[in-house]
Amino acid sequence: MPSLRLLAANPRGARLSNAAGSAASQGDQGAGRGFDIGPTMNVGPWAERLAGALAGRRVVYTTSWDDGLHTDLQLVELGRRHGMPMMLFASPLHGSGRAMHSRDLLEVAQHAEIGSHTLRHTPIDHCSALEARDHVLSGRRHLEQVLGAAVPHFCLVGGRYTRANLAAVKGLVDSVRSTDLLNFGAPVRDGLVQPSLQIRFKGRTHPAKVVWAALSRLALAPALRVAGLALRGARQHDLMAELPRLSAAPEIRVHLWGHSADVAACNAWQELARLFELLNLIGAKPMRYSTFVGTDGPPLAAARVKPK
């Protein structure tokens, strides 16, 4: 399975100076297997290749994370150290009993935007419209009381919804994030904030879902390549190495999302740190979530109504 195997930290200059000698062989490997950084490689060569392939284009990115659990403390600290823009969607009474304490949420809010994710982590696809509205509002109000600030962004639990319930809750919040994938153009589509790639170390998105999204969203050549990689076991975040091919636009908009509990369960903090380093090394522009999805106004607001 292709994997993002990234080594322990080296000084940035050392990584880049090591890059030239191995770039060619890694390029060959990358062409065959996707984002396969082996245990003896480091992030520098990949960053160089990506930066070169993206020359003259702009990459803007944001990240969002679910569910506001204890492990998000470590995540937000890691993101802070790497200058990551972060939105944390919290369920303050999460059914796992592992929701972070209110004082921790206040601390985290110093470094990340906070969004709501229902009070108890409840999907809104098997309830009435009235109940769906209550789930959304109760989560939002709880967080606003804790934080003493507006919490206008919402994330669907499990990405699940019905059209009727989505219509019922849309007006209660500024944005509704889904779990869609391979959206590198318009941050908002069909009334949903649709992400680009899920950062996920444990398990993988069902390949059929990735193949379907690729064929619906991408041009034929990149869609076929992504489909091939997915069928061979590539994880969504492995597709970062395909970024130059996934979109032909002069500006590529990348929205990464994930769960800190997944990172913790796989002890993948080092790998996640390297992914953050990669974003920095290729010169991608970090952007606050609310700006990225257009609720802060320009520069991406116009993209909200861009057709599919």
Ligand SMILES: [Zn+2]
């Ligand atoms: Zn969740």
